[in-house]
Amino acid sequence: MSRPALLCLSGHDPTGGAGVQADIEAAGAQGVASLSVITALTVQDSRNVSAVHPVDVALIERQLQTLANDARIVAIKIGLLGDAAQVALVAGWIDRLRVPVVLDPVLRAGGGTELAGEALQSAIARELLPRVTLATPNAAEARRLAGLPVDAAADRAGVALLTAGCPNVLVTGGDETSDATASVINTWHRLGGAPMVYAWPRLAETFHGAGCTLAAAIAARLVLGEPLELAIHTAQKWTQETLARAFAIGRGRRIPGRH
Ligand code: PLP
Secondary structure (H helix, E strand, C coil): CCCCEEEEEEEECCCCCCHHHHHHHHHHHCCCEEEEEEEEEEEECCCCEEEEEECCHHHHHHHHHHHHCCCCEEEEEECCCCCHHHHHHHHHHHHHHCCCEEECCCCECCCCCECCCHHHHHHHHHHHCCCCCEECCEHHHHHHHHCCCCCCCHHHHHHHHHHCCCCEEEEECCCCCCCCCCEEEEEEEECCCCCEEEEEECCCCCECCHHHHHHHHHHHHHHCCCCHHHHHHHHHHHHHHHHHCCECCCCCCEECCCC
């Protein structure tokens, strides 16, 4: 019997901090095997992204078809997507595979470069949010996807994404650096339940690849059969540990110590 696997649809980050390498390492640390389909190649260092080259959608389709005919895909993690055509393809595969999906909507690099134009952002909001099990935007991404102003409360954005049809939204607060609190507040908004609020000690820096690491760890915990609530908790705890042992690969932000 083949091992159940996590399908990662993500961009490649040559620094190894974010993207598909983060996913594979995060899943591997949970004891979960990854299948990796790369959506875009990027040029970046540990400070910022300077170019994104989407992979041809027909090639992604062939990779997915080939994998689906062979492997046992039991959950999907989606990170950076290259264009709106990829969104449509991925939406179709979510409908076909009918497994839990964790979407980390990547809209802007921590270094400031825009990673999603208007067409891609609205395709993600319209076609993916209603299809996934859980979305894990940071507060800025949640506001953008909800069409709210940059100073809107993060909670308001989380609730708006529920209303837009996403059943579970974990809004992460690591990017809310103007927040005077000593904690990073992550809030899980869920359909039909009260929000769950998690507070983690705010470390003295920001990291490269923290969001990918968390989303992939949650998806891997779902592969292991954990219920969503436990997966969200254990993955946050583990991600916090990876940040505490983060290391530098260059002159910019440090990357999570996933192994
Ligand atoms: N590059 C890729 C391929 C990514 O998936 C991401 C984020 O998910 C980034 C770069 C940016 O990562 P960060 O915002 O942590 O610097």
